[in-house]
Amino acid sequence: MQSQLPLYPPEASNFAPQVDALMIFITSVCVFFAAGITIAIIYFFFKYHRKQADDIGVPIHGDPRLEAAWIIVPSILALAMFAWGAVVYVDYRHTPSDTLDIYVIGKQWMWKVQQPNGLKEINEIHVPVGRNIRLTLASEDVIHDFFVPAFRVKMDVIPGNNHYNTMWFRPTRAGRYHFFCSQYCGTNHALMGGWVIVMEPTDYAAWLSGSGGGEGNPVAVGEKLFAEKACITCHLANGSGRAPSLNGLYGAQVLLAGGATVTADEAYIRESILQPNAKIVAGYQPLMPTFQGQLTEEQILALTTYIKSLQSQPVPAKGSGIAPVSVAGTSPATEKR
Amino acid sequence: MSTTPPFPEYELPDTHYLNATHGSGRSIRDWLLTTDHKRIALLYLASVTVFFFIGGIFATMIRIHLLTPGGALVSPETYNKLFTMHGVAMIFFFLIPSIPAVLGNFLIPIMIGAKDLAFPKINLLSWYIYLIGGSFVLYSFGTGGLDTGWTFYTPLSSIYSNSAVTPAVIGIFINGFSSILTGLNFIVTIHTMRAPGMTWFRLPLFVWAHYATSLVMILGTPVVAITLLLAGLERMFHLGFFNPTMGGDPILFQHLFWFYSHPAVYIMVLPAMGVVSEIIPTFARKPVFGYSFIAASSIAIAVIGFLVWAHHMFVTGESTYAALTFSFLSYLVAIPSAIKVFNWTATLYKGSISWDPPMIYALGFIGLFTIGGLTGLFLACLGLDIHIHDTYFVVAHFHYIMVGGAVMGYVGGLHFWWPKITGRLYPKALSRFAAIVLFIGFNLTFFPQFILGYLGMPRRYHSYPPEFQVLNVLSTAGASILAVGYLLPMLYLFWSMRYGKVAGPNPWPATGLEWKTDSPPPTENFHVTPVVDWEPYDFRNRPDLGLVAGAPLAPAHGDD
Numbered sequence: 001m002q003s004q005l006p007l008y009p010p011e012a013s014n015f016a017p018q019v020d021a022l023m024i025f026i027t028s029v030c031v032f033f034a035a036g037i038t039i040a041i042i043y044f045f046f047k048y049h050r051k052q053a054d055d056i057g058v059p060i061h062g063d064p065r066l067e068a069a070w071i072i073v074p075s076i077l078a079l080a081m082f083a084w085g086a087v088v089y090v091d092y093r094h095t096p097s098d099t100l101d102i103y104v105i106g107k108q109w110m111w112k113v114q115q116p117n118g119l120k121e122i123n124e125i126h127v128p129v130g131r132n133i134r135l136t137l138a139s140e141d142v143i144h145d146f147f148v149p150a151f152r153v154k155m156d157v158i159p160g161n162n163h164y165n166t167m168w169f170r171p172t173r174a175g176r177y178h179f180f181c182s183q184y185c186g187t188n189h190a191l192m193g194g195w196v197i198v199m200e201p202t203d204y205a206a207w208l209s210g211s212g213g214g215e216g217n218p219v220a221v222g223e224k225l226f227a228e229k230a231c232i233t234c235h236l237a238n239g240s241g242r243a244p245s246l247n248g249l250y251g252a253q254v255l256l257a258g259g260a261t262v263t264a265d266e267a268y269i270r271e272s273i274l275q276p277n278a279k280i281v282a283g284y285q286p287l288m289p290t291f292q293g294q295l296t297e298e299q300i301l302a303l304t305t306y307i308k309s310l311q312s313q314p315v316p317a318k319g320s321g322i323a324p325v326s327v328a329g330t331s332p333a334t335e336k337r
Numbered sequence: 338m339s340t341t342p343p344f345p346e347y348e349l350p351d352t353h354y355l356n357a358t359h360g361s362g363r364s365i366r367d368w369l370l371t372t373d374h375k376r377i378a379l380l381y382l383a384s385v386t387v388f389f390f391i392g393g394i395f396a397t398m399i400r401i402h403l404l405t406p407g408g409a410l411v412s413p414e415t416y417n418k419l420f421t422m423h424g425v426a427m428i429f430f431f432l433i434p435s436i437p438a439v440l441g442n443f444l445i446p447i448m449i450g451a452k453d454l455a456f457p458k459i460n461l462l463s464w465y466i467y468l469i470g471g472s473f474v475l476y477s478f479g480t481g482g483l484d485t486g487w488t489f490y491t492p493l494s495s496i497y498s499n500s501a502v503t504p505a506v507i508g509i510f511i512n513g514f515s516s517i518l519t520g521l522n523f524i525v526t527i528h529t530m531r532a533p534g535m536t537w538f539r540l541p542l543f544v545w546a547h548y549a550t551s552l553v554m555i556l557g558t559p560v561v562a563i564t565l566l567l568a569g570l571e572r573m574f575h576l577g578f579f580n581p582t583m584g585g586d587p588i589l590f591q592h593l594f595w596f597y598s599h600p601a602v603y604i605m606v607l608p609a610m611g612v613v614s615e616i617i618p619t620f621a622r623k624p625v626f627g628y629s630f631i632a633a634s635s636i637a638i639a640v641i642g643f644l645v646w647a648h649h650m651f652v653t654g655e656s657t658y659a660a661l662t663f664s665f666l667s668y669l670v671a672i673p674s675a676i677k678v679f680n681w682t683a684t685l686y687k688g689s690i691s692w693d694p695p696m697i698y699a700l701g702f703i704g705l706f707t708i709g710g711l712t713g714l715f716l717a718c719l720g721l722d723i724h725i726h727d728t729y730f731v732v733a734h735f736h737y738i739m740v741g742g743a744v745m746g747y748v749g750g751l752h753f754w755w756p757k758i759t760g761r762l763y764p765k766a767l768s769r770f771a772a773i774v775l776f777i778g779f780n781l782t783f784f785p786q787f788i789l790g791y792l793g794m795p796r797r798y799h800s801y802p803p804e805f806q807v808l809n810v811l812s813t814a815g816a817s818i819l820a821v822g823y824l825l826p827m828l829y830l831f832w833s834m835r836y837g838k839v840a841g842p843n844p845w846p847a848t849g850l851e852w853k854t855d856s857p858p859p860t861e862n863f864h865v866t867p868v869v870d871w872e873p874y875d876f877r878n879r880p881d882l883g884l885v886a887g888a889p890l891a892p893a894h895g896d897d
Contacts, residue, residue, distance in 0.1 A: 088720025149793025
């Protein structure tokens, strides 16, 4: 473990060494300039201390070469900081395709977590070492923020109809690490945290199957909801219903009325459930009622997971809403980012 | 050892703005209905000091509470109210008006050789608007308090909070007009009322800084006023501007809020830069290095400062392209600040540097502002911000800018112009000591918070994991030293108003027009309209200052 007074948290994700390296670079540049300024001021302060009460200084009005130097040199260094920071950030905002997907729901003042097999956790999140983990973040009330100092990453968790934020990381060291809510969210904001438990992959697999406390596979829960909420009466699998078939939908390009196309990601599916009229699939009528306020965040997640599971189902020739493959240029399965 | 020229025993002028009576002769009424910019400045001085005390008491309670991981003093609800009310009182009612409405109000007309601001009655009106806005906010504090954070993020503020949000946003909305009117007054005054010979490039840099500040006040304040009003309307009438369950966008609030509230940082720090740009050449007795670069950098900060707001939102899920743009522009705005620091430092070179208290404050400002500015580079860095955003690193950074920078500048400015404002001097040795206590106390309070932030302690936490305790205790210990650094000047400045040695018109001496008139100045500022025929900060061609080229002055008093 670290010393009694560490200067940085444990490094436990792929981003941690990158962020720490940036920190060291920027700190070095800044210490160099701060030290230079400080030494110059202290030196001048004593060296040019007034000797006679009526002394005046040497009238120097400026020097264009010096001005140019201290505009150009800091600009170059600032540009370097910007560029390096941008590289790390773009990496962070671009989720790789082979992720283990975990859903995280924030509400005043707790975190609900759902593992891929439907296992639920409160204020704890188990992840395996070495896998790319993608968290899909939803809020039931105000804005929260999921922050893991040991991973050096955070992302706001925002309530809204068509907005899921996602974040990703790859844990690199087994252990227990704090996570915090870092966007002020009301009275017990400070208590809205917990532990990320990073396990060896085999331990994680054993934990996942052994815990057994899950309330059913989310695909099964979603399938049941799909029937209960009568989605199934219109969204027929064979494409003959009043609404498009959802087979093969996830990750595909959908052709909308008006000619635009949209990628069917989680945000699109969520929006289509809560605000069906926001984007109408080409060739269909705006008949679907809104489910705003009638589904919990977890139910929306279950439905989304179920719809995602239909990705591998055969797509009917007519009545799917999916744009012709020649337009998209790729098969639906590889379209997923 | 005396390094300031000795000067003869002066006496206060018979009539000056403090003792002049207007009409009725009833003194309180004279003050409350005055249109004299100098008296209005003192009204502001008294009222911002009240808010500084209120905010300071909240800060003290926050630091005591954080002594133990579980929280030592108050409940979570109360703690959340403390940091919110600390922020609202300090930012909207102390920092933003402090230098412009007190020192700017007092000095700008005198510095440019005018009798008053362009609109003296509007100037008084802006003080009353400030009082009305302040009353609404104090009403909010007194009736349930405020627990939204000074940032009022929706939908927490507009829907979920159970505290007195509505009167607070109304108060801040009203107070905005005070800022707007002050900015308007300054701009018109600087354009139209300069004395003969006072060209733009003979203006003191203090005036340039306030010109830039006024631009930000006029262009930015309406946006935050209307934004907070929208949040208030959403709360009162259940409208759906920002409420996601009604189709509103909570992120829109953040864009609108920061469009003002980032430039607001420059409202706080630009005037302080103006103060320092006056103090450094005066006490180094030489022209400021790179006058035009310092003047232009003020304007550049005001302009670019409007284009960086979304750097507060790198982890809201904003588009990667937007984040790249705002990060780049944030680095751009750092350059003009760097130019100022380099030029101030270069001004010291081959100067005749006195160790008078204003100089100590000004050099302290450079030290603290440099740390505050440089740590802004960490936060502007996209890859680093995903870790340190919303942690104590941010808290430390903006306190270095707004307290280390703006407040140090304000206190330094008060020390520099105190002899002009009151006609009297304060004890120099004690004052120098207070400046050093302030500098050390500030660093002990806020430097540990950079480390806390990097270790991952989020801001606005009423309790925290035990491993963060050592640094929190250090910070609280530093705050007790910092408090001494603030209380000392209040005591001796107050004392000096009655017992201080009479200063005479130009005690330091300095080159500006304000030092060519009595201390305290007459109501009309100058007995004869001044004509400016010298360059700014020129000590060599000014025999009237009594320095090397001029006649020697009378013997010293022996004050330190």
